[in-house]
Amino acid sequence: MIVLPVPIPDPIVVDLSAGKPLNVFRPDEAFGGGLDGMGRDEVAATYTPRNIKAMRQAGLRKITYRLRTELGNQVWHWNPDGRWSDPAHAQGYWTSSDKPGAPIRLSHGYDLPRRGMTNDNANNAGYSRLDDGDASTFWKSNPYLDTRYTHAPARPQWLAAELGETKAIDAARLTWATPYAVDYKVQYWTGHDDWDPDGRWVTFPHGDVTGATGGVATLKLADAPISTVMVRVLMSRSSGTAPKGSTDVRDGLGYALAEVGFGTLDANGFHDEIRKGRSRTTQSVMHVSSTDPWHRAVDRDPELEQPGLDLVYRSGLTSGLPMMVPVGALFDTPDNVAAEIRWLKRRGYPVDQVEIGEEADGQYNAPEDYAALYEQMADAVHAVDPKIVTGGPSLQNAVADMWGPDAGEDRSWTRRLIDALAAHDRLKDLGFVSFEHYPFDDVCGPVEDKLLDHDALLDADLQRLRDDHVPAATPLVISEYGFSAYSGRVMSEMPAALLNADIVGRFMARGGKQAFLFGYTPNQPINQHQACAGYGNMMTWQTDENGSAKWPSPTFYAARLLTQAWSQPGHGQHGVWPAASSVRDAKGRALVSAYAVHRPDGAWALMLVNRDAKAAHAAAMTFKGADGHTQGFAGPVEVWRYDRSRYAWKDAGEKSRPVRDLPPLRLRQDGTKSVLLPPWSVVVVRGVISPPAPG
Structure with a gap:
C-alpha cells in the first residue's frame, strides 16, 4: 500500500456572509449531455442497449439534440415522411409530416443545390455554385429574408470571393440567374487579410450599378487595377422576377447568380482570377449572406445521419424529461419548424426548450439576417405552444466577432444580434443565449498552464456576453463543452476530468443555467487537428472493436462525481x-x-x-x-x-x-x-x- 505524504493544510473558505447563494440550480435541468449527428451507419451502431445503459450511468439527465445538418448547409428532414412544395418533381421546399406514424429511428440532411458557400462546419464536402464552372447551376439568397416574410425593409444580400492572395482587380463578369439584382455594388476589401481590423469595403470607382437587367454583365470597375485580397457584390434591389412557369412566390424573392468572375479587362478580353471547380480545394473560396433552402429528393446526404427523434426519446436517455429540441434557422422553413413541434406534442413527448439554429455566427452570415429568421422560427414555435422557451444561437464561442464580408463598424456578431432583436421588440423571444465552450484550439503544449488559465478565460467569456448587450436576466446556456473542438490524447487523460469539473463548477458559480457535455456517446480515439496531440477523443466511454462501450473515461467519472456525489440527483434545488x-x-x-x-x-x-x-x-x-x-x-x-x-x-x-x-x-x-x-x-x-x- 502506498502512503501519500500529507502536505501542510491550506484553507478552503466557503463564504456564507452574503446570506444568499450565488446561484441556484436543479441537477436534472442543469447538467446534460449532447447528442449529435453522425456519419453513415453510425447511429444504429451507437444507439445499442449496451451503449445507452453505459451512457446513462453518467447521470446526465437533460439532453440537448445537436443539429449537424445546420452546420452542413443542409435542410433537416426530421421526419422522412412529408410533402414537397412541388410534389410532381419531388423538389422545392420541404415540410415533414406532423402526423405520428411509424417510429422515426433515423433522419437525414439534404444538400442545397443553390448553395453559395464553399466551406461549411460539418463534413465540408460541398461547394459553391458561384464558381463551379457550370452556368446551369446558381446560388440564390434566402427568400425568407424578403419583406414579404420579415415585414421589415429588406436588407442587402451579398457574396464575397476570397482571391487567395493579393490580386490586381479592375473588372467583373457576373452571370445572373433569376431573380437578378437591379441595383448592386461591386466592392474591394482594403485590409491585408479578411480579419484585418482596419479593413473596410470600398466600392470600385465604376462599381455602383443601377437599373441592371440581368444576363451576363462584364463590368470595367476601375480605370487602373486595384490590389485586394477579397471582392464583394452587395445587392440592394431585386428584379422580383421568377423563372418561366414558376408558381411559387419564393422563386422570385431574393437574388440569384450563376457564375462570378473577378480579374482584369483589356484588349485581349477578360482575365479571371477566380478558380473554377466543384470542390473546396479546386474553387476559390466563396461566402454568401444567405442560402435558399430549396432542394430536391436526390439531394439527400447519406454520409450524415441524425438519430431519429423517436429513437432518442424512447431510448431512455431523456429520462422522461423534456429535451432541448433543435429547429433549423438558416437552412429551413417556418412550416417545417411548426410541423416538428406539432409532431412532438402529438407524440406526447415533453418539450420545454427549443434552440433555434446552431453556430449561426460560424456561417459568416449577418446577425441581422439571422435575427430575421430567428423571429420567424420563434413565431412558428409559439404558434403551436406559446409556453415553449425559445433561444439560441449556440455561438461557436462566447466571443463572436465578425470578419470581412459583413464586418461593418460594429464587429461583435452577438451585440448586433441582440440589438436587432431589441429594435424589433423581440428580446422576449430570446429565452436563453447558448454558446459552445471549447477553450483550447491547441491541444499540444503545456497542459497544466491551460488548466490554470481557464478560470480567467471563462470569466472573460461571460463578461463579454454581457458587454455584448445580452440582458442580465437572460439565462446563459453552455450548449457544448469540452477541452477542445479538436480531438487528441489530452481528452482521454486526467486533464479532461479536471477541466470539465472546472467548467461546470465555475459556470454554475457565475450564474449559469445549464451546461451540456459534448462527446456523450461512446467513441474511439482519433487524431483530428495536430499530429503532436496524439490520439484521444471527447467521449464518456471508449468502445471496443465492435462499437460497444468498454472503458469508462475520465470524462465519464467527472460527470458521475458531478451528478452523484457533488449534487443530489433529482429535481431538488441546490x-x-x-x-x-x-x-x-x-x-x-x-x-x-x-x-x-x-x-x-x-x-x-x-x-x-x-x-x-x-x-x-x-x-x-x-x-x-x-x-x-x-x-x-x-x-x-x-x-x-x-x-x-x-x-x-x-x-x-x-x-x-x-x-x-x-x-x-x-x-x-x-x-x-x-x-x-x-x-x-x-x-x-x-x-x-x-x-x-x-x-
Whole structure:
C-alpha cells in the first residue's frame, strides 16, 4: 500500500456572509449531455442497449439534440415522411409530416443545390455554385429574408470571393440567374487579410450599378487595377422576377447568380482570377449572406445521419424529461419548424426548450439576417405552444466577432444580434443565449498552464456576453463543452476530468443555467487537428472493436462525481456558494479551485480540483458567516477522490486505450481533518456542518 505524504493544510473558505447563494440550480435541468449527428451507419451502431445503459450511468439527465445538418448547409428532414412544395418533381421546399406514424429511428440532411458557400462546419464536402464552372447551376439568397416574410425593409444580400492572395482587380463578369439584382455594388476589401481590423469595403470607382437587367454583365470597375485580397457584390434591389412557369412566390424573392468572375479587362478580353471547380480545394473560396433552402429528393446526404427523434426519446436517455429540441434557422422553413413541434406534442413527448439554429455566427452570415429568421422560427414555435422557451444561437464561442464580408463598424456578431432583436421588440423571444465552450484550439503544449488559465478565460467569456448587450436576466446556456473542438490524447487523460469539473463548477458559480457535455456517446480515439496531440477523443466511454462501450473515461467519472456525489440527483434545488483556496502559483493563478453547494438533503458538498500536476495539497475547509463566526464539518465526511492512481492511458496511436481504469476512491474520514488532494485530482467532500463557533 502506498502512503501519500500529507502536505501542510491550506484553507478552503466557503463564504456564507452574503446570506444568499450565488446561484441556484436543479441537477436534472442543469447538467446534460449532447447528442449529435453522425456519419453513415453510425447511429444504429451507437444507439445499442449496451451503449445507452453505459451512457446513462453518467447521470446526465437533460439532453440537448445537436443539429449537424445546420452546420452542413443542409435542410433537416426530421421526419422522412412529408410533402414537397412541388410534389410532381419531388423538389422545392420541404415540410415533414406532423402526423405520428411509424417510429422515426433515423433522419437525414439534404444538400442545397443553390448553395453559395464553399466551406461549411460539418463534413465540408460541398461547394459553391458561384464558381463551379457550370452556368446551369446558381446560388440564390434566402427568400425568407424578403419583406414579404420579415415585414421589415429588406436588407442587402451579398457574396464575397476570397482571391487567395493579393490580386490586381479592375473588372467583373457576373452571370445572373433569376431573380437578378437591379441595383448592386461591386466592392474591394482594403485590409491585408479578411480579419484585418482596419479593413473596410470600398466600392470600385465604376462599381455602383443601377437599373441592371440581368444576363451576363462584364463590368470595367476601375480605370487602373486595384490590389485586394477579397471582392464583394452587395445587392440592394431585386428584379422580383421568377423563372418561366414558376408558381411559387419564393422563386422570385431574393437574388440569384450563376457564375462570378473577378480579374482584369483589356484588349485581349477578360482575365479571371477566380478558380473554377466543384470542390473546396479546386474553387476559390466563396461566402454568401444567405442560402435558399430549396432542394430536391436526390439531394439527400447519406454520409450524415441524425438519430431519429423517436429513437432518442424512447431510448431512455431523456429520462422522461423534456429535451432541448433543435429547429433549423438558416437552412429551413417556418412550416417545417411548426410541423416538428406539432409532431412532438402529438407524440406526447415533453418539450420545454427549443434552440433555434446552431453556430449561426460560424456561417459568416449577418446577425441581422439571422435575427430575421430567428423571429420567424420563434413565431412558428409559439404558434403551436406559446409556453415553449425559445433561444439560441449556440455561438461557436462566447466571443463572436465578425470578419470581412459583413464586418461593418460594429464587429461583435452577438451585440448586433441582440440589438436587432431589441429594435424589433423581440428580446422576449430570446429565452436563453447558448454558446459552445471549447477553450483550447491547441491541444499540444503545456497542459497544466491551460488548466490554470481557464478560470480567467471563462470569466472573460461571460463578461463579454454581457458587454455584448445580452440582458442580465437572460439565462446563459453552455450548449457544448469540452477541452477542445479538436480531438487528441489530452481528452482521454486526467486533464479532461479536471477541466470539465472546472467548467461546470465555475459556470454554475457565475450564474449559469445549464451546461451540456459534448462527446456523450461512446467513441474511439482519433487524431483530428495536430499530429503532436496524439490520439484521444471527447467521449464518456471508449468502445471496443465492435462499437460497444468498454472503458469508462475520465470524462465519464467527472460527470458521475458531478451528478452523484457533488449534487443530489433529482429535481431538488441546490444553492451555489462562493468558495476559494488561498493556494496560488507564481502568476497568481489558483492551483486549487473550489465549488460549494448546499444540497436539498441539508448536506454541504465541496468539489475541489487540484490543477497542480506535481504537488499534492491538503484542504482545511471552513464556513464563514456574516457575523464572523466560523463553522466546519461535523462528524465524518464522505470523500470521493479521482486521480492518476485510478486511471492511466496507453498512447498507442489508433490502438490507444486505458491500461488502468478504476472509479473514484470512496472513503470516510473525520470531518475536522484536512482532506488530501493528490496531484491532478478531482475530490468531492460531503457532510454536514457544525453549529457556528463563537467569533
